[in-house]
Amino acid sequence: GNSVTQMEGPVTLSEEAFLTINCTYTATGYPSLFWYVQYPGEGLQLLLKATKADDKGSNKGFEATYRKETTSFHLEKGSVQVSDSAVYFCALTTGSARQLTFGSGTQLTVLP
Amino acid sequence: DTAVSQTPKYLVTQMGNDKSIKCEQNLGHDTMYWYKQDSKKFLKIMFSYNNKELIINETVPNRFSPKSPDKAHLNLHINSLELGDSAVYFCASSLRMNTEAFFGQGTRLTVV
Numbered sequence: 001g002n003s004v005t006q007m008e009g010p011v012t013l014s015e016e017a018f019l020t021i022n023c024t025y026t027a028t029g030y031p032s033l034f035w036y037v038q039y040p041g042e043g044l045q046l047l048l049k050a051t052k053a054d055d056k057g058s059n060k061g062f063e064a065t066y067r068k069e070t071t072s073f074h075l076e077k078g079s080v081q082v083s084d085s086a087v088y089f090c091a092l093t094t095g096s097a098r099q100l101t102f103g104s105g106t107q108l109t110v111l112p
Numbered sequence: 113d114t115a116v117s118q119t120p121k122y123l124v125t126q127m128g129n130d131k132s133i134k135c136e137q138n139l140g141h142d143t144m145y146w147y148k149q150d151s152k153k154f155l156k157i158m159f160s161y162n163n164k165e166l167i168i169n170e171t172v173p174n175r176f177s178p179k180s181p182d183k184a185h186l187n188l189h190i191n192s193l194e195l196g197d198s199a200v201y202f203c204a205s206s207l208r209m210n211t212e213a214f215f216g217q218g219t220r221l222t223v224v
Contacts, residue, residue, distance in 0.1 A: 032212075034212055042217055042218070043215035044204075044213075045215070093211065094210060098160065098167055098210070099157055099160055100213055105154065107153065
């Protein structure tokens, strides 16, 4: 079956620090990979995605590269802001899947 | 124009009551979902419908009943509410079962 493992949080960083949130997966078939962000009191929003190996998804300064050899899709940002404080979810789906498979979420807090 | 909208945003009710949460999407998607998010932000899928057909019916109490009158609507009715039902409930939709999902803003249910 499909599964997603995210680095455990919470993660606390100072503004302008470098961010990495690790995500690894197991999947039957060739997955599409996603990062979602959930700001306080809101629903999940799609942050970025990658649909094939070596693709890089990017949005709002965040990036993640689909690494088939390491089955990973780590989220990175070079310089975080207080407004990036949120919960981040890694997710995947495959051609035969009936739903997205989500990781457990990583709470990020950025301090001024 | 909100893509996935659910109402109400907050719901406070007493144990034993029956309540409904409504969800509508204007994206023309075929698939709709209900998720439950617990206090640790863990997301658990409850139900999914594809073209009004029930596809996923996870292990949830039969006090929870989804209803999809058409492809654009998926409502959740909960009978005999219990304290443990307190959570945030998210509606989502996707173009097909194996594509990225778009989420509503959530309904925070508090049972007292």
